[in-house]
Amino acid sequence: MKDFPPKLSRRSVLKGAAATVTAAGASTLGAxxxxxxxxxxxxxxQFGTGVSNLNEVAARVKEDLGFTLEMTALDSDAVTQRAAxxxxxxxxxxxxxWICKKVWxxxxxxxxxxxxxxxxxxxxxxxxxGKLTPESTIAQGTAPHSVGFVDGVDGKEFVAEESGWMTLIxxxxxxxxxxxxxxxxxxEINTWAELLNPxxxxxxxxxDISSIGIMDAAMVCEAMGxxxxxxxxxxxxxxxxxTMAIFTEAKKxxxxxxxxxxxxxxxxxxxSGEVVIQSMWSPAxxxxxxxxxxxxxxxxxxxxxxxxxxxxLSKSLSGLELDAAYEYINWYLxxxxxxxxMRQGYYSAVPETSKNHMSEDEWGFWFEGKPAxxxxxxxxxxxxxxxxxxxxxxxxxxxxxxxxxxxxxxxxNQHMVRKWNEFIAA
Amino acid sequence: MRNLLKNRHLSGWLLAAPLxxxxxxxxxxxxxxxxxxxxxxxxxxxxxxxxxxxxxxxLFGSPVTYSxxxxxxxxxxxxxxxxxxxxxxxxxxxxxxxRTLTWQIALFLLCTIPFWTSNIIRMISWIPFLGRNGLxxxxxxxxxxxxxxxxxxxxxxFSVILAFVHLYTLFMVxxxxxxxxxxxxxxxxxxxxxxxxGLQTLTNVIIxxxxxxxxxxxxxxxxxxxxxxxxxxxxSGSQSxxxxxxxxxxxxxxQYPSAAATAVVLLxxxxxxxxxxxxxxxxxxxx
Numbered sequence: 001m002k003d004f005p006p007k008l009s010r011r012s013v014l015k016g017a018a019a020t021v022t023a024a025g026a027s028t029l030g031a032x033x034x035x036x037x038x039x040x041x042x043x044x045x046q047f048g049t050g051v052s053n054l055n056e057v058a059a060r061v062k063e064d065l066g067f068t069l070e071m072t073a074l075d076s077d078a079v080t081q082r083a084a085x086x087x088x089x090x091x092x093x094x095x096x097x098w099i100c101k102k103v104w105x106x107x108x109x110x111x112x113x114x115x116x117x118x119x120x121x122x123x124x125x126x127x128x129x130g131k132l133t134p135e136s137t138i139a140q141g142t143a144p145h146s147v148g149f150v151d152g153v154d155g156k157e158f159v160a161e162e163s164g165w166m167t168l169i170x171x172x173x174x175x176x177x178x179x180x181x182x183x184x185x186x187x188e189i190n191t192w193a194e195l196l197n198p199x200x201x202x203x204x205x206x207x208d209i210s211s212i213g214i215m216d217a218a219m220v221c222e223a224m225g226x227x228x229x230x231x232x233x234x235x236x237x238x239x240x241x242x243t244m245a246i247f248t249e250a251k252k253x254x255x256x257x258x259x260x261x262x263x264x265x266x267x268x269x270x271x272s273g274e275v276v277i278q279s280m281w282s283p284a285x286x287x288x289x290x291x292x293x294x295x296x297x298x299x300x301x302x303x304x305x306x307x308x309x310x311x312x313l314s315k316s317l318s319g320l321e322l323d324a325a326y327e328y329i330n331w332y333l334x335x336x337x338x339x340x341x342m343r344q345g346y347y348s349a350v351p352e353t354s355k356n357h358m359s360e361d362e363w364g365f366w367f368e369g370k371p372a373x374x375x376x377x378x379x380x381x382x383x384x385x386x387x388x389x390x391x392x393x394x395x396x397x398x399x400x401x402x403x404x405x406x407x408x409x410x411x412x413n414q415h416m417v418r419k420w421n422e423f424i425a426a
Numbered sequence: 427m428r429n430l431l432k433n434r435h436l437s438g439w440l441l442a443a444p445l446x447x448x449x450x451x452x453x454x455x456x457x458x459x460x461x462x463x464x465x466x467x468x469x470x471x472x473x474x475x476x477x478x479x480x481x482x483x484x485l486f487g488s489p490v491t492y493s494x495x496x497x498x499x500x501x502x503x504x505x506x507x508x509x510x511x512x513x514x515x516x517x518x519x520x521x522x523x524x525r526t527l528t529w530q531i532a533l534f535l536l537c538t539i540p541f542w543t544s545n546i547i548r549m550i551s552w553i554p555f556l557g558r559n560g561l562x563x564x565x566x567x568x569x570x571x572x573x574x575x576x577x578x579x580x581x582x583x584f585s586v587i588l589a590f591v592h593l594y595t596l597f598m599v600x601x602x603x604x605x606x607x608x609x610x611x612x613x614x615x616x617x618x619x620x621x622x623x624g625l626q627t628l629t630n631v632i633i634x635x636x637x638x639x640x641x642x643x644x645x646x647x648x649x650x651x652x653x654x655x656x657x658x659x660x661x662s663g664s665q666s667x668x669x670x671x672x673x674x675x676x677x678x679x680x681q682y683p684s685a686a687a688t689a690v691v692l693l694x695x696x697x698x699x700x701x702x703x704x705x706x707x708x709x710x711x712x713x
Binding site: 078081085202205210258259260268273422424426 | 554665671
């Protein structure tokens with residue numbers, strides 16, 4: 001590998017592999033030939049939450065890059081657990097930024113050299129200096145840029161500035177809000193406080209993943225005017241206790257129909273009409289809607305709770321595998337995956353490359369918040385929206401600009417988890 | 427002579443060795459590990475060896491533990507009553523009312539058919555049935571029994587216990603049926619000849635002779651219910667907790683020592699219950 005001619009991009013070698021190998025023979029391009037053949041034997045094991053661990057991506061990697069990507073989809077808790085405790089079981093971790101804050105100190109991941117990332121300069125500001133536009137203010141919680149950089153390849157401490165060593169390469173992110181069934185509610189919903197409105201007693205739900213659920217709970221309590229938080233992403237013990245007290249009371253009064261932990265559960269609760277208002281994720285809304293059931297991802301005046309995911313490299317990656325991993329990351333940011341994910345309602349880290357892989361109408365609908373000109377289909381060809389439809393919440397800048405809080409890990413995490421368990425057992 | 431004895435001794439040990447080794451390796455050792463880890467300490471993402479009583483102190487100091495253990499006992503007790511009632515009746519019917527062996531076998535196999543699908547599927551299939559717009563509610567509404575959908579059918583203690591009873595009744599039927607089949611029929615004839623009524627025969631002859639089966643079935647059901655977490659999670663819509671869920675939550679949050687401590691307490695409780703059950707019947711003698 002070390003003999004590899006530095007000027008020759010690995011991508012070009014790969015693309016012309018067959019031709020070059022036969023034409024040039026082993027004399028001048030010996031090493032690349034070995035590499036080009038070896039890369040086919042490389043298998044990278046990636047795991048992460050179901051949202052971005054898609055078989056289509058693995059299939060496309062095989063096609064474009066030649067090596068094998070094995071995907072394992074797990075829930076957020078299991079992802080954290082694996083990243084923290086089984087470093088040898090994966091090569092690439094597809095995790096959220098708040099999980100990164102928790103897992104990075106274990107030393108199971110290695111930082112990435114941004115010089116090897118082709119599209120680094122085009123990555124959205126949120127993941128670099130924290131600002132969407134130069135005028136933006138940074139939302140509360142574990143903002144991605146705050147855990148995005150360390151001071152070296154083995155750096156343990158997060159640093160504030162763009163140091164050139166990235167912990168995670170951002171892949172997808174979105175702004176979350178409440179999902180509602182407009183047909184069963186029949187009136188306008190515009191605040192988080194509606195989740196605990198007795199009008200929806202027995203028909204509300206919240207997700208049972210403590211670190212995310214507590215954020216939704218905080219958005220609700222703040223909207224109700226019950227609690228004024230210093231920082232929702234890093235609550236004090238008193239704030240946690242008060243928040244959980246309000247929710248425990250609501251639970252005992254029968255406000256909630258159920259709690260959900262997985263994507264499918266949230267879809268079923270909404271589609272079956274068991275629940276009419278709940279915390280929800282964007283593709284779950286899409287899944288409900290594609291069953292022909294009306295479901296809206298309701299923008300609320302207090303703003304969104306946002307999350308971001310990225311891929312990190314296992315510390316045990318080296319040599320050929322490490323090169324393949326960088327190749328994969330560059331491919332990831334090159335636009336095809338971005339387009340694939342944006343057509344499901346997520347945002348990609350480098351929107352401008354994704355644009356090349358979307359039609360003008362799709363780009364207008366998903367990114368710019370314009371009315372659809374024709375049918376909008378998802379990546380699997382299913383019609384999602386008819387002509388004239390407008391995305392809930394509007395354009396990228398309207399939605400990501402209205403983020404009130406990022407998913408976070410708090411200093412009082414252990415206390416929060418205990419309180420959350422009490423809430424579930426109450 | 428002496429040599430032979432010695433050899434016999436030796437061969438006895440050798441014969442017992444494989445099973446002992448397996449049990450030691452896969453039963454005793456893991457439990458010892460759990461007990462050891464229950465004294466360890468934990469940070470957010472790692473565990474470290476120590477000898478701390480923190481995990482137990484927190485466990486016994488938290489009101490959540492008591493309510494969750496109470497909930498677990500409640501599920502176990504109610505499920506036991508229903509599975510015993512249904513299981514005994516089914517076994518009794520199979521053993522004493524079905525006359526031919528062919529039919530007994532056929533009907534017994536019929537009971538096991540649901541077991542061809544997975545536990546989880548049998549449980550989850552209740553959800554659309556019991557839901558607000560599910561089959562049960564729409565049928566009741568169309569019959570005019572109720573006007574509004576009944577909410578407590580799903581995501582309640584009712585649905586949890588319903589699923590438990592559905593899942594575990596067979597564990598009661600099999601051992602009870604088995605012991606009933608081995609009751610000497612002439613004993614029942616004798617009871618009738620001595621003028622005992624049907625009920626008297628049942629309470630004085632059949633139930634005492636079926637006790638070992640009932641005990642084995644009870645042990646199955648109680649341990650299964652007390653160790654469960656997935657049924658409670660799905661059927662209560664995550665709204666109720668039992669000890670199993672407490673442990674699974676801890677594991678999910680990487681709090682292995684605390685999970686181990688809870689597991690040790692649960693194990694001790696279940697063993698205690700089984701010890702009490704075994705006081706009633708000497709299974710070894712009866713088998």
